Amino acid sequence: MEIVIDPAQMWQQFIAFANEYKLLTSLVFLVILHYIKKGSLRLIKRRSSRKGEDRRNQINILEQLGNALIIILLMVMWSSEIQTLAISIAAFMVAIVLATREFIQCFMGFIYYLGARPFRVGDWIQMNNIIGEVVEMDWAKTALLEVDPESFNYTGKHVYVPNSQLVTQTVKNLNFMRRYRLHSFEIVNEPTVNAYSLLPAFHARAQAHCEYFRDVAERYKGLIERHLEQEFIRIDPEVEIKTNELAKVVVKVSLFCPTAEAHELEHKMCSDWLSLWFKALKEEQKALETQQGEFSTAP
Numbered sequence: 669m670e671i672v673i674d675p676a677q678m679w680q681q682f683i684a685f686a687n688e689y690k691l692l693t694s695l696v697f698l699v700i701l702h703y704i705k706k707g708s709l710r711l712i713k714r715r716s717s718r719k720g721e722d723r724r725n726q727i728n729i730l731e732q733l734g735n736a737l738i739i740i741l742l743m744v745m746w747s748s749e750i751q752t753l754a755i756s757i758a759a760f761m762v763a764i765v766l767a768t769r770e771f772i773q774c775f776m777g778f779i780y781y782l783g784a785r786p787f788r789v790g791d792w793i794q795m796n797n798i799i800g801e802v803v804e805m806d807w808a809k810t811a812l813l814e815v816d817p818e819s820f821n822y823t824g825k826h827v828y829v830p831n832s833q834l835v836t837q838t839v840k841n842l843n844f845m846r847r848y849r850l851h852s853f854e855i856v857n858e859p860t861v862n863a864y865s866l867l868p869a870f871h872a873r874a875q876a877h878c879e880y881f882r883d884v885a886e887r888y889k890g891l892i893e894r895h896l897e898q899e900f901i902r903i904d905p906e907v908e909i910k911t912n913e914l915a916k917v918v919v920k921v922s923l924f925c926p927t928a929e930a931h932e933l934e935h936k937m938c939s940d941w942l943s944l945w946f947k948a949l950k951e952e953q954k955a956l957e958t959q960q961g962e963f964s965t966a967p
Contacts, residue, residue: 694745698738705734724803725789732806770832771808777831778807786834787841794840795829807831820849820927844892848885850901851930852922855941856912861948863909863917866941870919873940874905877933878923885924905937 709727716723743750787793789802792815800812803826814825857863878885882903889901905923912918919941925933 690745690749694742697741697745701734701738701741705731705738708734728789728805735806770830773832773835774808774830777834778805780835781805781831786839787843792842792846794842795833796837798827798829799842800827805831810834819931820845844888845927847927848888848892848924849927849930850922851925851934852920853934853938855919855921855938857917857919857945859911859915859917861945861952863919863945866944866948867907867909870937870941870944871905871907874907874921874923874937877936878903878905878925881926881929885926889924 709731712723712727712730716727787802789805791802792799793802793812795810795812798812798814799817800814801822802810803813804811808831810829810831812827812829814823814827815821816823885903889903893899893901901924902922903924905921908920908922910918910920921934921937923933
């Protein structure tokens with residue numbers, strides 16, 4: 669005797685069983701989808717680590733989509749109960765909305781992020797005077813690995829910013845500063861030497877310090893300016909001499925350099941300027957002593 673299996677009948681029986689035992693079915697679905705999601709993420713991480721690729725952004729999006737799929741399936745399964753519950757608490761909806769206002773704003777901020785994509789996981793951004801690398805993002809918050817704004821090194825601190833601030837606050841994408849940055853510093857001296865006479869020698873030394881990364885800086889400069897559609901970067905160091913309110917000489921140096929080497933280049937250029945300064949100061953003192961000697965020996 670041949671057994672005939674009717675798929676439509678089996679599906680109806682499955683639906684009937686699921687409706688009768690919703691809690692058990694929900695738990696089974698939850699466990700199955702959880703392990704499918706974890707297995708997929710583990711497979712992607714294994715492949716990305718083997719190929720040496722950065723797939724953190726894809727992994728983060730896939731994880732959030734998996735969580736959303738689980739929530740949607742559970743809501744569909746318990747739709748009648750949710751509808752009954754919603755009707756029963758209609759009188760308290762205003763209080764619930766007020767109580768969950770921050771969560772709703774965070775969710776809307778996440779929706780804005782998905783539409784505008786002002787940054788990705790792995791980018792450097794600035795939010796509320798906090799600079800950091802985006803390491804994770806979900807519907808409620810954005811996790812940043814804090815970066816020191818002075819040295820551009822990681823501080824080791826994690827900062828969690830509510831997604832509501834994506835809509836209400838200014839977000840700056842600083843991703844181009846991860847490798848190269850516009851660095852400037854000032855050197856202050858007493859007005860005892862003509863600083864303009866030292867400018868050609870100092871500029872030559874500063875340019876010599878930047879010569880070894882000039883080709884890479886040119887390519888990175890072109891990449892940034894094409895992305896921003898604006899030319900504003902100069903490869904050669906710029907030196908400006910001025911005075912401050914205390915009548916002291918201020919030498920301002922601006923350069924486009926690798927982020928990791930900015931402070932080392934600053935120390936080298938400060939050393940060069942001070943060596944030129946003290947050398948010129950000694951020469952002026954010697955010239956002054958010579959004039960005084962000639963004056964004292966004159967009849």
